Amino acid sequence: MKKHNFSAGPCILPEEVLQKASEAIINFNDDNLSLIEISHRSKPFVDVIENARSLALELLGLENKGYTALFLQGGASNQFLMTAYNLLNKKAAYLNTGTWSSKAIKEAKLFGELIEVTSSKDKDFNYIPKNYTIPTDVDYFHCTSNNTIYGTQMKNFPKTEVPLICDMSSDIFSRQLDFSKFDLIYAGAQKNMGPAGTTLVIIKDDILGKVERVIPSMLSYQAFIDKESMFNTPPVFAVYTSMLTLEWLKNLGGIPFIEKVNKQKSALLYAEIDRNSLFKGSVIKEDRSHMNATFNITSEALKNKFDTLWKQADINGLDGHRSIGGYRASMYNALPLYSVQALVDVMQELERIS
Structure with missing residues (x-):
């Protein structure tokens, strides 16, 4: 897969x-x-x-x-x-x-x-x-x-x-x-x-x-x-x-169809970022991108554990840009909703074991 x-x-x-x-x-x-x-x-x-x-x-x-x-x-x-x-x-x-x-x-x-x-x-x-x-x-x-x-x-x-x-x-x-x-x-x-x-x-x-x-x-x-x-x-x-x-x-179905899917994906991820105390969004809410969600982990002591979890879950490309660090989830048109759910599951797993 x-x-x-x-x-x-x-x-x-x-x-x-x-x-x-x-x-x-x-x-x-x-x-x-x-x-x-x-x-x-x-x-x-x-x-x-x-x-x-x-x-x-x-x-x-x-x-x-x-x-x-x-x-x-x-x-x-x-x-x-x-x-x-x-x-x-x-x-x-x-x-x-x-x-x-x-x-x-x-x-x-x-x-x-x-x-x-x-x-x-x-x-x-x-x-x-x-x-x-x-x-x-x-x-x-x-x-x-x-x-x-x-x-x-x-x-x-x-x-x-x-x-x-x-x-x-x-x-x-x-x-x-x-x-x-x-x-x-x-x-x-x-x-x-x-x-x-x-x-x-x-x-x-x-x-x-x-x-x-x-x-x-x-x-x-x-x-x-x-x-x-x-x-x-x-x-x-x-x-x-x-x-x-x-x-x-x-x-x-063109842009009208894909826009609905993109909003579902970003809503799912941002809801977890806001709910989970281990993570914090980098951008003020009204200007958050539906394409590139940037966020940080609230405790550096958990970074290695989180990195291990998402890599074990076959997630790729989550590191933030080298100039600012943190994490970045790019949810372009072809990214399926289940991939975002996989990331959310990892974030919740980190919360459960911490």
């Missing part, structure tokens, strides 16, 4: 996706060729990437609404750079809620003036700032919807007159939102959609062409739009596996 995989990324993937992807490595489309040895210009793979792009827009409710879906390389970290390169003409506003938004700010400063509208750094990023004002004279406003390291999640997004840009790497396709309010969304596949190696970018077509600088081709959204995401050789396996995951999600 497969381990209960709470890894923050690369993420857990559905069993049927892993099965189909592994079969394609040996024999893709019954052509007696591997997926990773066919031409990326061949019709079988062009069909794959077109289907993946179409599914992304369909699941987000953005079909025929002036958006383009791209599968790019370089991870979300490259998008910190690309968004600014393509969109920052003079000045941009950023919300700082953790490590990844801090890195996005660092990259954007290379291209223009940056306004940090507010930050939760004062309390080690354990909350999402609220009631801030976004300037109207900026080129765009950038935020991070879910903070994988700290376990916070934006439950509401600001109304703004300027383009809204969002890094949704760790909660893309996990909950219902009005995605049409965003002008650009990007997400590394390895957090909730597929294997490492590709990044999904959803971009509103009319926000481009407004910067004065010359943009190198490999960093130009327009270059990839013009070539239908095939400006250069795409990461074929990562795109194919992402396509399979999107098909799996659609067949389940």
Whole structure:
């Protein structure tokens, strides 16, 4: 039986996706060729990437609404750079809620003036700032919807007159939102959609062409739009596996279905964290992430015992990020409810024997 995989990324993937992807490595489309040895210009793979792009827009409710879906390389970290390169003409506003938004700010400063509208750094990023004002004279406003390291999640997004840009790497396709309010969304596949190696970018077509600088081709959204995401050789396996995951999600009932499951999982785990005196959540309750639950053990003397118990229970990936320690349970779309129950059982067992 497969381990209960709470890894923050690369993420857990559905069993049927892993099965189909592994079969394609040996024999893709019954052509007696591997997926990773066919031409990326061949019709079988062009069909794959077109289907993946179409599914992304369909699941987000953005079909025929002036958006383009791209599968790019370089991870979300490259998008910190690309968004600014393509969109920052003079000045941009950023919300700082953790490590990844801090890195996005660092990259954007290379291209223009940056306004940090507010930050939760004062309390080690354990909350999402609220009631801030976004300037109207900026080129765009950038935020991070879910903070994988700290376990916070934006439950509401600001109304703004300027383009809204969002890094949704760790909660893309996990909950219902009005995605049409965003002008650009990007997400590394390895957090909730597929294997490492590709990044999904959803971009509103009319926000481009407004910067004065010359943009190198490999960093130009327009270059990839013009070539239908095939400006250069795409990461074929990562795109194919992402396509399979999107098909799996659609067949389940799409985002409305998976959101209900995700809320069940997070409610189960947070209820135990709050009930069990041996554990304490790291984030204020109203800003807790449904994807990444961060918590600590209240007695360091029990840490070794707890670590032994969850590893014996075939649980994987529960250690917190190396920068903050503690524990982190990542409950991405493909994680089953019974895996969360297995973790809760271990937490209750620790309480029983302590």
